[in-house]
Structure formats: structure tokens, C-alpha cells
Amino acid sequence: MGEVKLIATTQSLFCTRVEWALKLKGVEYEFIEEEDLRNKSPLLLKYNPVHKKVPVLLHHGKPIAESLVILEYIEETWKENPLLPQDPYERALARFWAQFLGDKCVFGAWEAAHKAEGEENTKAIESAQESLAFLEKQIAGKKYFGGEEIGFLDIVAGWIPHWLSVMEEVGGMKLLEAEKFPLLHEWAHNFIQIPLIRECIPPREKLLDYFNASISYMRSLATNKP
Template identity: 55%
Template sequence: MATNQEEVKLLGVVGSPFVCRVHIALKFKGVEYKFLEENLGNKSELLLKYNPVHKKVPVLVHGEKPLAESLVIVEYIDETWNNNPILPSDPYQRALARFWAKFIDDKVVGAAWKSVFSVDEKEREKNVQEALEGLKFLEDEIKGKKKFFGGEEIGLVDIGGVFIAFWIPIIQEIAGLQLFTSEKFPNLYKWSQELMNHSVVKEVLPPREPLFAFFKARYENLTASA
């Protein structure tokens, strides 16, 4: 069994929202770790060894025991280091947090991504609608809450939602979309500003300009070949 004193390594890439989730959880808990930057065009032996199933990042390695999938990793971090809880102690509230974190991945992340980076126009429109529906549910869920989905402090849903707060504004600006705005989703937008101003989140968010340039080039290549 890995003890929480054993070495912690995180394999990832700087611009990934999924890797960012793990950075946030580790920093929030005050865990010391080594970040190993991967090149996904030329995957390291280490990545292939530790995540032979998906060959994707992030991968957390704790005491030589690897774990993949960002939300699974965040829960593991929460259970391994007891300070600054990420999940509520109440079983029902814990289950709800898991539900909404998974909802973000199932209903918002993929749809928002494809609404920009899909070649087919009909496919793009379908995904815009799906992303808007997902954001509407989250808008209703955050309404009347404290600062975050987790209350006064960030929790699993907030960490899962970093894609909405930071990545969606970048990709929608590139594509000229009005997907996530303060007019459409005032409560969710206010939450996103609180999240990005949280000291831990601020520390680990990737620099916006290089990320914007990277996605813009990708978008232009896509539209040029369409």
C-alpha cells in the first residue's frame, strides 16, 4: 500500500484541462510532487508503462502505483491526504458531487470541444445545443449556492469545472461563438470568475496567450482543410 509520504509524480501536458484538475487537487492539499511534461506526439516509455490502456495524460504515480483518469485521480488524492477535503463527508452530498463532476465530462466538455473543433457544420450546431443545455443545468445547480459548488471552498465539481471557466472562453473566442457568457449564464459566470481568482487555481492555470495561439492555429488548420 502506498503511504502518503511516498514520491508523487504527475505525467501530463501544460495545456490540458484534465491535467490542470490534478494540479489543483495536489496544490490544494499541499502535496509535494514532481511534474513530468509529456510530448503526446512522441509518448514516453514511462507513459506507455503507467497507462498502457488509454496511453493518455494525466497519470498520477504514487509510490510507483499509477492511476489514470482525472476525476478518479482527484478522488484518490482526497482519500489519501485528509486535510482540505475535496468531497463532502455526507454520503448523499458526496454522491451528488460525483454526479455533477461526471455530468460536466459527459454533457459539457465533449460537446463544447466539438462545437468548435468539428469539421461537419451540422455536427457543430448539434454540439453547440448540447453544450448550452449542459451549461443551463449547471446554471440552475449553482443558483443560490455560496461561492462554489463545494460551498465556501472549492470541491470536486469546481475542480471538474475548470474546463468551463478557463478553456471554453478561449475556444469560443477563437470560433466566434457565444457559448458561455455572463448574459446567458450569470450565476455560472460569477462562479467561473471566483474559481479563476482562487489562489490555488490561479497558481496552476496555464498561461492564456500560448494556449490561445495553439488552439487558434489548430482551428485555422481545420477550417482551411474543411
């Protein structure tokens, strides 16, 4: 299908989900590491001048930005091993929950991680766990969100087993409690054991350094806020 390149960083859960999709589809690609996101490379600025963020997929030299948009493009371009359900209603539901995961779960966990101790922290944790409770209901009766095989929604939720546990550690909190979310906890265990999934996961220490630096920066901004 032509030359495929991925401008990305190994720490980013948004980039990793794109790698997972490409690998599940059997698409060969070149990984171009964006070394310093605070000092954007000319290549990234050229191909994503609007948001100036990773990931960016290049196919035949044409750029596609935003991870969910990229996943949809991959699904439509490479028909093998479909990730989205065939039923239109089920496809719509998968897209809905994928958006929910980004808007509520990812950023909810991030809010809980970087909020200082106190009432704000407690409220952020409660809000994040409320979002996870919705996901708990979606996985009921299934091995994966996609059924017996991993699919679109599993890829989008795939940050939970690894990235979330790092957020929990640096934030000094616990969101995905096994007693409270047994089904989601079991799903996370099953998902992370898949060899193709594991091979794209960055080392934990690298993520810890990344999140510790990011959270320290966010808390310093909050402290110095007039």
C-alpha cells in the same frame, strides 16, 4: 506519504485539475512534462499502456490514470482539506455532476468549437448551452459548487473560466453568455481569482496555439472524410 509524481502537460484541463487537488491538499509533487502527445514518451507508455494519455499520478511508483479516478485517490489518500462532501448523498451528487461535466460539457464545448459553420455548428452550440444550463441550476444560492469553499466539483468544472473562453475564441462562438448564465459566470469569476488556482493556469497564447492546431486537424479530417 511518499514520493508523488505527475506525468502531465500544461495545456490539458484534465491535468490541471489534478494539480489543483494536490495543491489544495498541500501535497508536494514532481511535475513531469509530456512534451509531445502525438509522440508518446516511453514513461507515459510504461505507466498508462491502456489509454496512453495524461494525466498519470505516480505514488510510491504505482500509477493511477484518468483524472477523476486520480482525484478520488487523492481525496482518499490525503485526508486534509476534504474536497468531497461528508454526506453520502451529496458525495454521490458531486460524482454524478463531475461525470456530467466530462461527458457533456467538455466534449460538448469541443464539438461546438470544431464544427464548421452551418446547421451542425448551430446544433452543437445549442447542445453545449443546454448542458451549461444544468450547471447554472446547480450553483444557485452558492458561491462555489462546494458551498463557501471550493471542492471536488469546482475543481472538475474549473476549466470553464479559462479553457472554455479559448475554445470560444478559436471556434468563433460564445457559449457562456453572462446574460444567459449569470450564476455560472459569477462562479467562474470567483474561482479564477483564487491565487492557488491561477498559478496552475497555462498562458492563454499557449492554449490558443494548442486549440487552433487541434481544431485545424479535426476540420481537415472532416473535409477529407470519404
